[in-house]
Amino acid sequence: MTEQTTFALIGTGRLAQSQHLPNLMRAPHVKLQTICDTNEELLAAMHAKYPVPQATTDYREVLADPSIQAVVIATREDMQAKLTIAALEAGKHVYVEKPLANTSEECQAVVDAQKRSGKHVALGLNRRFAPAYRKAREAVMAHGGAHNIHYRISETAWHWHDPMRSRVITEVCHIFDILRWFTDSEVSSVYCMEARDDDEAFALQFENGAIATIMSTGYSSTDLPKERIEIISDTGGVIVEEFAELRTFGYSDFDHVYRFAGHAHPDQEWTPKYLLAQSGADAVHALRRMAWELQEEAKENVEDKSCSAQDVRDYVNTRVPIWNYMGDKGWLSAVDHFAQCILEGRTPETATAEDAWKASCIAHAAIRSRDEKNIVKL
Ligand SMILES: NC(=O)c1ccc[n+]([C@@H]2O[C@H](COP(=O)([O-])OP(=O)(O)OC[C@H]3O[C@@H](n4cnc5c(N)ncnc54)[C@H](O)[C@@H]3O)[C@@H](O)[C@H]2O)c1
Known part of the structure; x- marks a missing residue:
């Protein structure tokens, strides 16, 4: 069996439903362990639909779980930079949706956090x-x-x-x-x-x-x-x-x-x-x-x-x-490539912070x- 990187998905909204959920379920190098959304009703519906072991409304539980190696963040531009920095500080690799943030200063803060962490950040600039x-x-x-x-x-x-x-x-x-x-x-x-x-x-x-x-x-x-x-x-x-x-x-x-x-x-x-x-x-x-x-x-x-x-x-x-x-x-191949690079210790070719x-x-x-x-x- 192909070796897999263990992922969590934070944000199960429209993009996650059209892309990340089906893609993370079928990407060969990904094991989707946890899904997370603050909207309880939506989270329950997605948990019923996809056979993912865990679901939580609290992203801090995801970040505290040592079995999670990487997170996909698909919330919105007001939260994505903050969640990315928190995930990097918790030792996770991050695949985060665009736009990373509304301001260039918030994007710069993610660049700095990525350098400090030594983890990879991939941007959903998937084209x-x-x-x-x-x-x-x-x-x-x-x-x-x-x-x-x-x-x-x-x-x-x-x-x-x-x-x-x-x-x-x-x-x-x-x-x-x-x-x-x-x-x-x-x-x-x-x-x-x-x-x-x-x-x-x-x-x-x-x-x-x-x-x-x-x-x-x-x-x-x-x-x-x-x-x-x-x-x-x-x-x-x-x-x-x-x-x-x-x-x-x-x-x-x-x-x-x-x-x-x-x-x-x-x-x-x-x-x-x-x-x-x-x-x-x-x-x-x-x-x-x-x-x-x-x-x-x-x-x-x-x-x-x-x-x-x-x-x-x-x-x-x-x-x-x-x-x-x-x-x-390119959504599916970008995330699978990212997962494979984490397994192999290679620098991914995905867009960076x-x-x-x-x-x-x-x-x-x-x-x-x-x-x-x-x-x-x-
Ligand atoms: N790469 C692309 O081509 C592409 C295409 C569409 C959307 N996007 C991007 O994807 C992101 C998500 O877009 P969307 O349309 O799915 O938005 P959405 O509002 O439908 O979904 C966001 C979800 O995140 C959840 N959420 C918000 N804060 C949270 C938190 N702190 N913890 C857990 N869950 C939280 C919300 O409850 C919601 O369900 C946006 O940044 C958007 O620009 C990218």
């Missing part, structure tokens, strides 16, 4: 482990590296009009991180403009001369795929659509098209993975269009008061794939640029 992005990076690096990148990240009705829960900090942090990873360089300046709250364009300059633009919007539609990256290298380049399809252009030593099957969520009766493997981006477009039509149909029932908004969500969610699970954004601090510094520089209407140097 570094997405198979489509790993292949894209390999192709781009073989052709002189990334010079010019465009990234679109869009979401339906994700605009909070709240400076403390801005998309720049909570969502675009993923993109700042992945652009550093693709360019193999640090951001030297950023310029940000907004059309509306949470509807922004960013221009980044990197120390090695590379440039990138990001379109981030919280006003998209379900039928528009969420993420797309285009990269220009020395000559030619690559495009990745929604983690499902990579196309290379001008690279005779790589195939023109690669398709990525993604995952099947254990809660769903059927899986889109064969569709994605066979039809790539076309399958994503068709599945999203279906979901959008169902949503529009169901909304009419809300408008004539025949069902609630929750009924609409349930109606749609049981009939279409769970998007966040369908495309492989320092990477989270860098993403946070870029996010705050972008917010300053937007507010002051100036280029901000880092």
Whole structure:
């Protein structure tokens, strides 16, 4: 039997249900020993659903348990840095969700705690482990590296009009991180403009001369795929659509098209993975269009008061794939790699607390640029 690292999960909310719980149950190098959530009802429901030996509402019990070697923390940005520091001080390795914290100072405190502890901190900046992005990076690096990148990240009705829960900090942090990873360089300046709250364009300059633009919007539609990256290298380049399809252009030593099957969520009766493997981006477009039509149909029932908004969500969610699970954004392989590195005493390739601090510094520089209407140097 494969050797396993003993884990606890703190926070069994939406992300844990769509990713961490199913992933920690099936990752070959992970034994999930304990789940923890302050919400008793939710914790009981998750404990009934997943065969995990222990459940507790008190994270201090998790940290005091000597059998736990590592914790996954998926609470929220207001608690994640504090819990990470407490876990490091208790001698645990930590896999913590993004954004690590709202401020760069809190991220820096985690960097310091990690150095003092000698334990590993992995950030849930998981796109570094997405198979489509790993292949894209390999192709781009073989052709002189990334010079010019465009990234679109869009979401339906994700605009909070709240400076403390801005998309720049909570969502675009993923993109700042992945652009550093693709360019193999640090951001030297950023310029940000907004059309509306949470509807922004960013221009980044990197120390090695590379440039990138990001379109981030919280006003998209379900039928528009969420993420797309285009990269220009020395000559030619690559495009990745929604983690499902990579196309290379001008690279005779790589195939023109690669398709990525993604995952099947254990809660769903059927899986889109064969569709994605066979039809790539076309399958994503068709599945999203279906979901959008169902949503529009169901909304009419809300408008004539025949069902609630929750009924609409349930109606749609049981009939279409769970998007966040369908495309492989690297969650499962990142956490399993982390567990394996702990067993083997190796330094993991996952994003670090320092990477989270860098993403946070870029996010705050972008917010300053937007507010002051100036280029901000880092
Ligand atoms: N990596 C990604 O792509 C990705 C995707 C979605 C969400 N996230 C991040 O994951 C984190 C969680 O998001 P979510 O949508 O699951 O939030 P959520 O609010 O649905 O879940 C958080 C859970 O943590 C619990 N909790 C809070 N404080 C706790 C404590 N001290 N001890 C134990 N439990 C506690 C809450 O009761 C809740 O159940 C956020 O930081 C979010 O940004 C990351």
